[in-house]
Amino acid sequence: MSLTKVKHIVLILSGKGGVGKSSVTTQLALSLSLAGHSVGVLDIDLTGPSIPRMFGIEDSKVTQAPGGWLPIPVHEANPSAGVGALRVMSLGFLLPKRGDAVVWRGPKKTAMVRQFLTDVLWGEMDYLLIDTPPGTSDEHISLVETLLKDTTPEQLAGAVVVTTPQAVATADVRKELNFCAKTGVKVLGVVENMSGFVCPNCSECTHIFMQGGGRAMADDFGIKLLGSVPIDPQFLVMIETGKRPRYPAGTLVNGQDMSTLTIQDTTSGADETRDPGLLVEKYKDCSLAPVFKSITDEVITAVEQSGTSS
Numbered sequence: 001m002s003l004t005k006v007k008h009i010v011l012i013l014s015g016k017g018g019v020g021k022s023s024v025t026t027q028l029a030l031s032l033s034l035a036g037h038s039v040g041v042l043d044i045d046l047t048g049p050s051i052p053r054m055f056g057i058e059d060s061k062v063t064q065a066p067g068g069w070l071p072i073p074v075h076e077a078n079p080s081a082g083v084g085a086l087r088v089m090s091l092g093f094l095l096p097k098r099g100d101a102v103v104w105r106g107p108k109k110t111a112m113v114r115q116f117l118t119d120v121l122w123g124e125m126d127y128l129l130i131d132t133p134p135g136t137s138d139e140h141i142s143l144v145e146t147l148l149k150d151t152t153p154e155q156l157a158g159a160v161v162v163t164t165p166q167a168v169a170t171a172d173v174r175k176e177l178n179f180c181a182k183t184g185v186k187v188l189g190v191v192e193n194m195s196g197f198v199c200p201n202c203s204e205c206t207h208i209f210m211q212g213g214g215r216a217m218a219d220d221f222g223i224k225l226l227g228s229v230p231i232d233p234q235f236l237v238m239i240e241t242g243k244r245p246r247y248p249a250g251t252l253v254n255g256q257d258m259s260t261l262t263i264q265d266t267t268s269g270a271d272e273t274r275d276p277g278l279l280v281e282k283y284k285d286c287s288l289a290p291v292f293k294s295i296t297d298e299v300i301t302a303v304e305q306s307g308t309s310s
């Protein structure tokens with residue numbers, strides 16, 4: 001079983017599509033790896049695998065070793081810099097052409113999820129983040145069944161649920177929480193994404209959607225709000241194109257002046273984005289870096305508590 005040497009498995013769930021689940025997964029992975037942990041990301045969003053594009057490694061092809069598939073490295077460990085290895089496995093790597101659609105029936109999808117869990121050679125990993133499709137589909141059921149059967153309760157740390165302020169008012173995210181309750185997967189907490197909009201000119205945060213929905217929902221369900229991530233247009237540019245943001249002086253996000261971070265001018269070509277060091281640099285310069293760092297610290301604490309309470 002390829003997961004035997006993985007210490008903590010964390011599922012990333014969302015009630016509906018487009019709330020930023022894959023963006024949160026990539027940022028958590030980078031943040032964990034910057035904190036020195038070795039991290040794997042498994043993308044089982046079989047109908048829309050966006051993780052390879054977000055890491056800038058969408059042209060990579062997975063190789064088959066004697067014992068299984070080798071995940072694609074985003075960067076290797078750099079112990080002297082306190083950076084852990086980061087590897088990714090996604091159906092996107094197995095599709096013949098970038099953007100090819102996967103039109104599979106349930107049984108084929110569930111078989112692929114099982115194969116991803118059993119046939120990827122992760123090796124020793126501190127964290128495996130599993131980016132799931134939105135909702136509660138056949139893939140989720142297959143995923144949880146396989147994990148409950150093949151891993152220990154200590155390994156399966158729990159789920160991070162991503163939502164947006166307006167989505168918390170709908171039944172979708174509550175369904176996700178009910179799914180966790182029914183299947184016995186612990187909920188580590190909720191991340192409220194797209195929570196307000198930070199103006200790049202004056203750094204004023206405008207709450208376009210309702211404010212405090214994530215906190216209210218977390219309180220309702222007795223779970224933790226891990227953090228709120230504002231909408232940042234420059235984050236979108238960074239994550240979608242690999243370009244680095246530039247900030248005017250005094251642009252604050254959570255009290256941090258973004259212009260004081262080291263920002264290098266870069267127009268990342270395809271080769272550049274694949275450079276192992278670049279993504280870490282890019283992440284450090286990202287406006288939301290302190291926000292994701294704080295969410296990551298909360299996730300680490302929740303995972304540690306989950307281990308002691310199981």
Ligand SMILES: Nc1ncnc2c1ncn2[C@@H]1O[C@H](COP(=O)(O)OP(=O)(O)OP(=O)(O)O)[C@@H](O)[C@H]1O
Nearest residue numbers: 017018019020021022023194230231232235236239
């Ligand atoms: N905080 C944010 N600020 C700005 N843009 C964001 C933010 N979070 C996500 N985005 C952008 O919103 C879009 C949707 O994000 P993402 O693909 O992560 O959502 P998802 O929930 O994984 O979607 P899917 O349902 O397709 O899996 C992307 O273009 C992403 O770059």
Ligand code: SF4
Nearest residue numbers: 199200201202203204
């Ligand atoms: S928040 Fe302030 S600076 Fe930004 S667009 Fe609105 S008025 Fe202009």
